[in-house]
Amino acid sequence: MAVYTDVSAEQLAEFLAGYGIGELLSYKGIAEGVENSNYLLHTSRGYFFLTLYEKRVAAGDLPFFLGLMAHLASHGITCPQPVVNRNGAALGQLAGRPAAIIDFLEGVWPRRPSAAHCAAVGEALAKMHLAGADFTMTRANALSVAGWRPLFDQAAARADSVQDGLRALLAAELDHLQAHWPASLPRGVIHADLFPDNALFLGEKLSGLIDFYFACNDMLAYDVAICLNAWCFESDHAFNVTKARAFLNAYGRVRSLSEAERDALPLLARGAAIRFLLTRLVDWLNVPPGALVKPKDPLEYVRKLRFHQGVASIRDYGIDAEGFAA
Amino acid sequence: MAVYTDVSAEQLAEFLAGYGIGELLSYKGIAEGVENSNYLLHTSRGYFFLTLYEKRVAAGDLPFFLGLMAHLASHGITCPQPVVNRNGAALGQLAGRPAAIIDFLEGVWPRRPSAAHCAAVGEALAKMHLAGADFTMTRANALSVAGWRPLFDQAAARADSVQDGLRALLAAELDHLQAHWPASLPRGVIHADLFPDNALFLGEKLSGLIDFYFACNDMLAYDVAICLNAWCFESDHAFNVTKARAFLNAYGRVRSLSEAERDALPLLARGAAIRFLLTRLVDWLNVPPGALVKPKDPLEYVRKLRFHQGVASIRDYGIDAEGFAA
Numbered sequence: 221m222a223v224y225t226d227v228s229a230e231q232l233a234e235f236l237a238g239y240g241i242g243e244l245l246s247y248k249g250i251a252e253g254v255e256n257s258n259y260l261l262h263t264s265r266g267y268f269f270l271t272l273y274e275k276r277v278a279a280g281d282l283p284f285f286l287g288l289m290a291h292l293a294s295h296g297i298t299c300p301q302p303v304v305n306r307n308g309a310a311l312g313q314l315a316g317r318p319a320a321i322i323d324f325l326e327g328v329w330p331r332r333p334s335a336a337h338c339a340a341v342g343e344a345l346a347k348m349h350l351a352g353a354d355f356t357m358t359r360a361n362a363l364s365v366a367g368w369r370p371l372f373d374q375a376a377a378r379a380d381s382v383q384d385g386l387r388a389l390l391a392a393e394l395d396h397l398q399a400h401w402p403a404s405l406p407r408g409v410i411h412a413d414l415f416p417d418n419a420l421f422l423g424e425k426l427s428g429l430i431d432f433y434f435a436c437n438d439m440l441a442y443d444v445a446i447c448l449n450a451w452c453f454e455s456d457h458a459f460n461v462t463k464a465r466a467f468l469n470a471y472g473r474v475r476s477l478s479e480a481e482r483d484a485l486p487l488l489a490r491g492a493a494i495r496f497l498l499t500r501l502v503d504w505l506n507v508p509p510g511a512l513v514k515p516k517d518p519l520e521y522v523r524k525l526r527f528h529q530g531v532a533s534i535r536d537y538g539i540d541a542e543g544f545a546a
Numbered sequence: 547m548a549v550y551t552d553v554s555a556e557q558l559a560e561f562l563a564g565y566g567i568g569e570l571l572s573y574k575g576i577a578e579g580v581e582n583s584n585y586l587l588h589t590s591r592g593y594f595f596l597t598l599y600e601k602r603v604a605a606g607d608l609p610f611f612l613g614l615m616a617h618l619a620s621h622g623i624t625c626p627q628p629v630v631n632r633n634g635a636a637l638g639q640l641a642g643r644p645a646a647i648i649d650f651l652e653g654v655w656p657r658r659p660s661a662a663h664c665a666a667v668g669e670a671l672a673k674m675h676l677a678g679a680d681f682t683m684t685r686a687n688a689l690s691v692a693g694w695r696p697l698f699d700q701a702a703a704r705a706d707s708v709q710d711g712l713r714a715l716l717a718a719e720l721d722h723l724q725a726h727w728p729a730s731l732p733r734g735v736i737h738a739d740l741f742p743d744n745a746l747f748l749g750e751k752l753s754g755l756i757d758f759y760f761a762c763n764d765m766l767a768y769d770v771a772i773c774l775n776a777w778c779f780e781s782d783h784a785f786n787v788t789k790a791r792a793f794l795n796a797y798g799r800v801r802s803l804s805e806a807e808r809d810a811l812p813l814l815a816r817g818a819a820i821r822f823l824l825t826r827l828v829d830w831l832n833v834p835p836g837a838l839v840k841p842k843d844p845l846e847y848v849r850k851l852r853f854h855q856g857v858a859s860i861r862d863y864g865i866d867a868e869g870f871a872a
Contacts, residue, residue, distance in 0.1 A: 229656060245652045245653070250575065260574055325572075328572055329555065420572070
């Protein structure tokens with residue numbers, strides 16, 4: 221929630237002169253996105269998003285993110301599509317920041333996802349994984365298993381101030397994950413942050429996937445595991461097997477999970493839980509006093525981690541060993 | 547800059563069912579307004595603003611603000627117009643807050659106002675003053691001369707930490723203003739906060755006045771004085787007599803300032819400077835450490851105050867004693 225960079229109407233009009241999207245009628249800073257400054261533009265040609273990339277996003281990664289959105293959109297995935305300027309470039313410069321204009325997608329994100337929402341996301345994720353197969357750019361996942369230890373090191377000394385025993389829990393889990401993390405599962409472009417606030421719906425129909433700024437190359441099944449955590453737990457942190465079954469079945473109808481992927485799912489889900497637990501914990505411990513933005517609760521992910529630690533087989537996620545509904 | 551209250555798509559759809567403005571297509575939290583939570587809605591009927599009134603706005607004042615906007619809009623002033631629900635009410639309840647839907651106005655606010663912008667604002671302000679004459683509701687100005695002493699008392703002990711000698715300057719100025727504040731100038735409904743970010747333009751044509759949440763009954767010429775401070779100083783805090791002349795002449799063509807109002811203008815401008823100096827000073831001294839919102843610089847208004855203290859006559863504002871351009 222933030223607009224970090226103020227853009228004057230005069231600056232913006234000059235920037236828009238480089239695009240073929242009409243005259244500026246109005247623009248409003250949008251209170252979403254903690255990494256970037258976002259504006260909703262209205263021009264004589266329609267509505268658009270303007271994003272100014274702040275320093276938390278590496279400028280070198282922007283061609284990957286924008287190229288991926290353009291690639292996916294051209295392969296039938298509904299996602300925001302970058303608008304190219306009169307020089308054919310998707311990336312420009314505004315108010316001293318890298319800046320891009322992207323399509324405005326209709327839709328609202330579901331605060332209380334239903335099984336139907338979960339199924340729609342499963343289908344869309346699988347289609348995205350297939351569509352990404354011939355995308356030629358690559359970006360390493362800085363927040364995969366090799367990235368977790370440094371986050372743990374930042375948080376370890378104060379972890380027990382958040383929950384008694386948390387440091388030991390994290391240390392043991394990291395050891396386990398580093399020893400057992402799979403190396404040979406199918407890889408490709410993953411979204412890596414497909415939470416409910418990054419999936420837009422009109423009713424129960426998915427109208428688009430957004431926010432590709434964590435996208436990277438990693439195991440496709442790891443993306444599935446992230447979604448299990450993000451979509452299939454209730455607000456009381458109980459796992460909802462009906463939603464998991466709906467999600468996994470819909471995914472599987474588009475792209476079948478291999479036996480190795482299915483077997484690895486509990487472990488991948490533990491890894492996905494640790495990844496968000498650690499980044500939230502670091503944010504939690506480093507929030508400035510009086511800050512308006514309330515950090516997300518890391519302990520939600522402790523409960524999710526404990527659930528997956530107790531999972532015996534993929535049947536606990538609602539599908540059988542062959543990948544069919546169980 | 548904030549969205550304080552998160553509204554779910556489900557809550558919002560239920561709220562919109564009480565209005566005749568179509569189905570919800572999307573909504574975005576807007577990063578403007580420090581008093582309220584604002585969303586831009588897109589429905590199948592068009593674009594609208596949704597405002598949730600947070601606790602800094604007294605709920606008892608809302609009928610005045612919304613009634614004033616409706617009154618002014620029906621008298622030809624371009625300003626946001628409240629949308630009434632199926633029960634004929636402009637004010638509803640959403641997420642536990644009083645809430646209203648208002649028209650969306652096109653336009654952008656000028657970061658570097660020109661003399662033409664100042665003239666357009668002068669004309670609009672005068673028209674608003676005339677249109678307000680038969681508005682029957684009233685609201686006292688809590689931030690007029692009687693409200694300044696309590697603000698000073700909050701800030702006095704630490705005022706010199708912001709600028710050496712500031713406490714003595716404020717004390718002497720308050721004494722002077724309380725002794726000389728006019729009592730018999732023409733009164734009516736004033737905007738009381740008509741800064742550049744509350745005036746929308748398409749090019750140099752004014753497309754609307756917004757943010758009536760400080761509107762109240764007070765001396766009309768005090769509103770003029772607020773605008774002199776808000777529009778007619780350069781970013782280096784030098785007074786721009788060309789802009790003042792443009793503003794006052796345009797105002798005077800619609801509503802003539804009386805001789806008594808013209809004579810009082812330097813004093814009213816000192817009062818208007820003190821009013822914003824004091825609220826900014828209190829905010830400045832009470833900003834939580836690490837807050838994302840940077841408070842506005844109170845010292846800008848020290849320089850404006852000093853300018854008006856040195857003004858000998860209305861000729862220094864670019865018009866002669868009869869109110870004509872000088």
